[in-house]
Amino acid sequence: MNIIYKGKTKNLVESNGKMYCLFKDTMTGTDGVFDTGGNQVAGSKEGAGAECLKVSKFFFEKINQAGVKTHYLGADIDNNLMEIENCSVFGKGLEVITRFKAVGSFIRRYGLYTKEGQELNAYSEITLKDDNREDPLITKEGLVELNILSEDEYDEIIRENKKVAKLVKKILNEYGLELYDIKFEWGRHKDSGEVLLIDEVSGGNMRAYKDGKYIEPLELSRYLGL
Amino acid sequence: MNIIYKGKTKNLVESNGKMYCLFKDTMTGTDGVFDTGGNQVAGSKEGAGAECLKVSKFFFEKINQAGVKTHYLGADIDNNLMEIENCSVFGKGLEVITRFKAVGSFIRRYGLYTKEGQELNAYSEITLKDDNREDPLITKEGLVELNILSEDEYDEIIRENKKVAKLVKKILNEYGLELYDIKFEWGRHKDSGEVLLIDEVSGGNMRAYKDGKYIEPLELSRYLGL
Numbered sequence: 213m214n215i216i217y218k219g220k221t222k223n224l225v226e227s228n229g230k231m232y233c234l235f236k237d238t239m240t241g242t243d244g245v246f247d248t249g250g251n252q253v254a255g256s257k258e259g260a261g262a263e264c265l266k267v268s269k270f271f272f273e274k275i276n277q278a279g280v281k282t283h284y285l286g287a288d289i290d291n292n293l294m295e296i297e298n299c300s301v302f303g304k305g306l307e308v309i310t311r312f313k314a315v316g317s318f319i320r321r322y323g324l325y326t327k328e329g330q331e332l333n334a335y336s337e338i339t340l341k342d343d344n345r346e347d348p349l350i351t352k353e354g355l356v357e358l359n360i361l362s363e364d365e366y367d368e369i370i371r372e373n374k375k376v377a378k379l380v381k382k383i384l385n386e387y388g389l390e391l392y393d394i395k396f397e398w399g400r401h402k403d404s405g406e407v408l409l410i411d412e413v414s415g416g417n418m419r420a421y422k423d424g425k426y427i428e429p430l431e432l433s434r435y436l437g438l
Numbered sequence: 439m440n441i442i443y444k445g446k447t448k449n450l451v452e453s454n455g456k457m458y459c460l461f462k463d464t465m466t467g468t469d470g471v472f473d474t475g476g477n478q479v480a481g482s483k484e485g486a487g488a489e490c491l492k493v494s495k496f497f498f499e500k501i502n503q504a505g506v507k508t509h510y511l512g513a514d515i516d517n518n519l520m521e522i523e524n525c526s527v528f529g530k531g532l533e534v535i536t537r538f539k540a541v542g543s544f545i546r547r548y549g550l551y552t553k554e555g556q557e558l559n560a561y562s563e564i565t566l567k568d569d570n571r572e573d574p575l576i577t578k579e580g581l582v583e584l585n586i587l588s589e590d591e592y593d594e595i596i597r598e599n600k601k602v603a604k605l606v607k608k609i610l611n612e613y614g615l616e617l618y619d620i621k622f623e624w625g626r627h628k629d630s631g632e633v634l635l636i637d638e639v640s641g642g643n644m645r646a647y648k649d650g651k652y653i654e655p656l657e658l659s660r661y662l663g664l
Contacts, residue, residue, distance in 0.1 A: 304550060321574040324530060324566065325584040335583045340550065348547040351577045353596075357561045358551040370579075 220253050221264070222412065225293075233294040233412070235261030235268075239429070240416065246429065251343045261292045263430050264414035266438050268294060271380060271413035278379050280372060282409040283399065299399030299410050303360035305341035308369055310334050310377035311393040315419060318393075321349070334374045338366075368407055369398050376409060384420055387435055389427065394418040446479050447490070448638070451519075459520040459638070461487030461494075465655070466642065472655065477569045487518045489656050490640035492664050494520060497606060497639035504605050506598060508635040509625065525625030525636050529586035531567035534595055536560050536603035537619040541645060544619075547575070560600045564592075594633055595624050602635060610646055613662055615653065620644040 216231075217224040223234040241247040241254025265287055272284035285295040311318055314330040338355065339347040355361040361369070373396055381391040395418070397411035411417075415429030427435060442457075443450040449460040467473040467480025491513055498510035511521040537544055540556040564581065565573040581587040587595070599622055607617040621644070623637035637643075641655030653661060 321571060322566070322576070322580065322584060323571065324568045325586065332583060335579060337577055337580065340548070342550045345547060345549065349575050349577070350548065351563055351575070353561060354548065354563065357558060358548060360551065 221261075221416070231296050231298045233296055235265040235292040235294065235412075237261045251347065257430065260430060262289055263433055264412055264416060265289055265292055265294055267414040267433050267436065268412040270433075270436060270438055271383070272409075274383060275376055275379060275409060275413070278375075280376055280379075280409060281406055283401075284409075294412075296410070297408060298402045299408055300402055301397065301399050301410070302365070303340070303355075303358070306355075306360070306369075306397065307339045307341055307347060307395045308336065308373040308398060309339065309393060309395045310336045310373050312377075312381060313392040315392050334377060336370050336373055336377075338369075365407065372407070372409070373398070380413065380418065387437075388422060389435055390421045392419040392421060447487075447642070457522050457524045459522055461491040461518040461520065461638075463487045477573065483656065486656060488515055489659055490638055490642060491515055491518055491520055493640040493659050493662065494638040496659075496662060496664055497609070498635075500609060501602055501605060501635060501639070504601075506602055506605075506635060507632055509627075510635075520638075522636070523634060524628045525634055526628055527623065527625050527636070528591070529566070529581075529584070532581075532586070532595075532623065533565045533567060533573060533621045534562065534599040534624060535565065535619060535621045536562045536599050538603075538607060539618040541618050560603060562596050562599055562603075564595075591633065598633070598635070599624070606639070606644070614648060615661055616647045618645040618647060 213225045213227045215223050215225050220240055221236055221238050225232050225234050237256045237258055237260040238253045239246050239255055239257060239260055240252060241250035242252060246254050266289055269287040272282050275282055276284060283297040283299050287294050311332045314326045314332055315328060319328055337349060339349050341347060352366045355366055356363055376396060377394050380394055384391050396409055399408055399410040401408055415432035420427045420432060439451045439453045441449050441451050446466055447462055447464050451458050451460050463482045463484055463486040464479045465472050465481055465483060465486055466478060467476035468478060472480050492515055495513040498508050501508055502510060509523040509525050513520050537558045538560060540552045540558055541554060545554055563575060565575050567573060578592045581592055582589055602622060603620050606620055610617050622635055625634055625636040627634055641658035646653045646658060
């Protein structure tokens with residue numbers, strides 16, 4: 213196996229011409245506290261990688277079935293490996309967030325106009341993956357100006373992000389859970405040029421609640437019966 | 439004169455059924471240092487109000503002549519008064535920025551993709567006036583979600599902002615000056631409902647340069663021969 217890229221919670225590896233995400237046991241957070249919005253490695257927990265992979269397998273299979281193209285090809289849970297399509301990211305990586313309830317950075321930015329927990333209509337936004345600048349928000353015009361996305365790519369990614377977010381929301385609802393917000397990443401297939409959902413879809417990507425109580429990222433699989 | 443609203447650098451006053459901006463000698467900045475991007479009152483300088491009013495008169499008259507509707511009706515420099523149309527702001531106030539060169543908060547946010555002084559194509563963005571949250575950037579979708587602007591209002595304001603920014607850039611060019619970026623405010627006429635350029639148009643709204651050297655806000659009138 214050749215390590216192509218070392219990430220905070222996953223490595224990108226190549227073996228026999230196939231690409232894989234290797235899920236690690238590290239978790240992100242802020243100042244040592246696990247936190248979905250955090251940008252640092254906050255610590256490590258045995259089994260965290262397998263946990264995120266199990267949940268990702270669960271969601272990617274359902275997302276693929278729903279007709280949204282993803283980089284997911286299969287999962288080898290015992291070895292923490294997810295086989296994936298070979299994709300490149302837009303710019304140096306984007307996070308695309310869809311929000312159903314106002315929490316987290318939305319409140320920190322827009323608290324003058326909204327209050328914690330207010331309903332949002334699948335409001336979506338893009339932030340740049342940039343740890344040194346705390347993942348700044350960027351507008352459609354900004355992404356076009358900096359040659360990161362075309363206008364059409366922006367519209368496609370936002371539209372598909374909302375579609376997948378609503379699907380995950382619906383699935384969670386079936387398990388008695390409520391989705392407040394979720395972030396995804398999108399990439400471009402290196403051969404076909406198609407826009408695909410990439411990265412992972414696990415507890416760390418979303419804020420899910422059960423009867424008003426926040427579900428810790430590593431607890432999600434238990435609620436899904438995995 | 440009745441004070442309707444006390445601002446950091448201007449008061450809104452009413453007299454005999456007419457509305458006026460009263461320009462004060464206070465200046466905004468950060469931690470006591472004058473700074474176009476600053477949000478606090480950084481100090482006071484005798485004549486600062488008259489200076490900003492003189493420059494605003496100069497630009498508003500040219501902007502009105504160019505056919506863009508503004509709240510400007512006339513100026514009484516001796517009394518620091520600008521007679522204005524009666525307008526309301528959108529939400530609790532917005533700043534609409536058009537940038538021709540990457541400086542200031544644009545670099546702080548997007549330094550991973552751009553460098554100081556890079557040309558920008560009249561890139562425009564809106565921030566919320568909210569001192570407690572450092573005037574956060576907000577997208578079109580965010581403004582619509584929070585019922586601050588409609589999609590059409592957003593498009594109109596961005597289009598007109600670029601138009602006025604380009605006009606100011608052209609005027610400054612005639613005086614050998616270069617405009618890097620500029621911020622405007624827009625409001626709605628309380629009777630006609632029309633969208634008008636409001637607030638002021640002075641050195642404090644813009645970053646202007648002469649032969650690569652930044653022009654302090656209160657120095658601008660001298661370069662314009664006012």
